[in-house]
Amino acid sequence: MKKLNWGVGIVITIACFIGFIMFFVIKMSTDKKYDHDLVTEEYYKQELAYQDQIDAQQNSARLAKNIQVEITAEGIQIMFPSEKKDIKGEVSLYRPSNKKLDLEIPISLENQQMIIPAEKLVEGKYKLSINWKSNETTYLYKKDLQIRN
Structure with missing residues (x-):
């Protein structure tokens, strides 16, 4: 089994972090439970x-x-x-x-x-x-x- 070097570890960590952030952005924008309307109509x-x-x-x-x-x-x-x-x-x-x-x-x-x-x-x-x-x-x-x- 081959060891991972520092560069590959950093890329994997950044990819996981971006995936985590994208999950929450999509969840918050599509779930009706988090829908907040702060302005009135007209x-x-x-x-x-x-x-x-x-x-x-x-x-x-x-x-x-x-x-x-x-x-x-x-x-x-x-x-x-x-x-x-x-x-x-x-x-x-x-x-x-x-x-x-x-x-x-x-x-x-x-x-x-x-x-x-x-x-x-x-x-x-x-x-x-x-x-x-x-x-x-x-x-x-x-x-x-x-x-x-």
């Missing part, structure tokens, strides 16, 4: 409307009593200010790690409250955004939520 369209969002957030901050959000066993409970009537809008739950788990729900109130059922939510981080309108004034409420089952 990013530029949202950026153009950014001043409107700032104005709506300022309107929300000026309220005497703002929206109250609680995470309960039933889901996410959202309580709107009692002095505001005829509320229309949308609740968005943005999941930074997976856009398939994003939710957009129109506001439907019962006694100035709305509940997003726990069955629709997966454990993890969400960015809650409530864009609503009352008496022709727009409001925007944002909050980070951590859902635990």
Whole structure:
């Protein structure tokens, strides 16, 4: 049996290392488990409307009593200010790690409250955004939520 010299050993080591790296590159790019979407759809369209969002957030901050959000066993409970009537809008739950788990729900109130059922939510981080309108004034409420089952 013939001995391997240093040159052949180094070439074999480098080839094994390149093979190891290529395996992980292919695995990470093809496996859906490692799919992370960090940007929203229509990013530029949202950026153009950014001043409107700032104005709506300022309107929300000026309220005497703002929206109250609680995470309960039933889901996410959202309580709107009692002095505001005829509320229309949308609740968005943005999941930074997976856009398939994003939710957009129109506001439907019962006694100035709305509940997003726990069955629709997966454990993890969400960015809650409530864009609503009352008496022709727009409001925007944002909050980070951590859902635990």
